[in-house]
Amino acid sequence: MAAPMSAGSFLKALKEEGLTVVEVGDWRTHNRNAKGAWGPVHGVMLHHTVTKGAARTVDLCRKGYEGLPGPLCHGVITKDGRVHLVGYGRANHAGLGDDEVLRAVIAEKALPKDNEANTDGNARFYGFECENLGDGEDPWPEEQLEAIEKAAAAVCRHHGWNERSVIGHLEWQPGKVDPRGFTMNSMRERVRDRLK
Numbered sequence: 001m002a003a004p005m006s007a008g009s010f011l012k013a014l015k016e017e018g019l020t021v022v023e024v025g026d027w028r029t030h031n032r033n034a035k036g037a038w039g040p041v042h043g044v045m046l047h048h049t050v051t052k053g054a055a056r057t058v059d060l061c062r063k064g065y066e067g068l069p070g071p072l073c074h075g076v077i078t079k080d081g082r083v084h085l086v087g088y089g090r091a092n093h094a095g096l097g098d099d100e101v102l103r104a105v106i107a108e109k110a111l112p113k114d115n116e117a118n119t120d121g122n123a124r125f126y127g128f129e130c131e132n133l134g135d136g137e138d139p140w141p142e143e144q145l146e147a148i149e150k151a152a153a154a155v156c157r158h159h160g161w162n163e164r165s166v167i168g169h170l171e172w173q174p175g176k177v178d179p180r181g182f183t184m185n186s187m188r189e190r191v192r193d194r195l196k
């Protein structure tokens with residue numbers, strides 16, 4: 001169990017991992033905290049956006065859309081490998097997921113299949129949205145994959161977590177397919193190697 005790091009610590013952790021970070025507007029206080037808890041936090045969740053174009057993608061993740069107000073994550077990782085901070089605090093990214101998966105993340109054990117949507121993930125996970133169409137064909141540039149690895153590792157390093165604290169939305173909520181185009185096991189291996 002961990003209290004979320006401060007916005008300043010989050011920014012510092014990302015920069016210290018070697019990331020290029022773009023601060024967007026009032027990201028430090030843009031959140032959904034009025035709707036519920038943020039923390040304790042247990043892990044990092046990765047997503048794809050189903051969008052094309054950095055500016056449009058960042059704007060959508062900051063503002064959200066009708067029926068799902070932003071922020072839709074904390075950091076948006078665009079194809080060029082930059083991390084755009086759009087919000088901090090509770091964000092609409094994880095939705096309801098499986099309590100058994102959460103228990104496995106907390107214990108840093110292998111994940112069971114997600115087959116229930118009974119637990120509020122927005123309170124429990126840091127979220128990174130990654131610019132990709134999610135059609136299985138849109139490429140994931142190496143700069144972007146490296147930025148995903150670094151962002152996840154930065155959060156894990158701060159909290160003393162290992163790579164098993166990094167999960168994909170598809171491992172959390174039944175019916176979700178993101179991120180698509182790389183495997184979460186391959187990304188966890190990269191995070192593990194970076195944390196060594």
Ligand SMILES: [Zn+2]
Pocket residue numbers: 046047048093169176178
């Ligand atoms: Zn998602």
